[in-house]
């Protein structure tokens with residue numbers, strides 16, 4: 001996510017979308033602390049689209065919930081390889097892992113509220129057999145590595 005000062009400068013100002021393919025975004029709010037998240041209003045004029053992409057991160061997990069406020073008369077379909085939840089109006093997905101796109105918007109604008117948040121990388125779980133060995137070793141009064 002972009003740093004907080006940059007967000008303040010962008011607050012409530014329309015700017016071109018990141019992929020520069022015709023859509024625009026307006027920052028509604030942001031929280032850079034604890035669980036960083038942001039909320040944008042996205043405007044897709046007729047002819048705009050978003051090509052397939054993933055929003056890669058240096059580390060962590062990027063979740064995004066898109067709420068379609070106004071559908072376009074035609075086109076403007078959200079396409080996602082592995083959505084967590086997808087309905088006519090809601091799209092919930094991992095934007096860092098799942099390739100996503102928007103088909104060309106036809107006949108009128110499309111509006112979306114997009115809420116994204118970052119979580120730390122998922123901790124790797126120890127294998128059950130390793131845990132059982134460690135528990136057994138402790139009960140016998142020796143260390144796990146012995």
Ligand SMILES: [Fe+2]
Nearest residue numbers: 054055095100
């Ligand atoms: Fe994206």
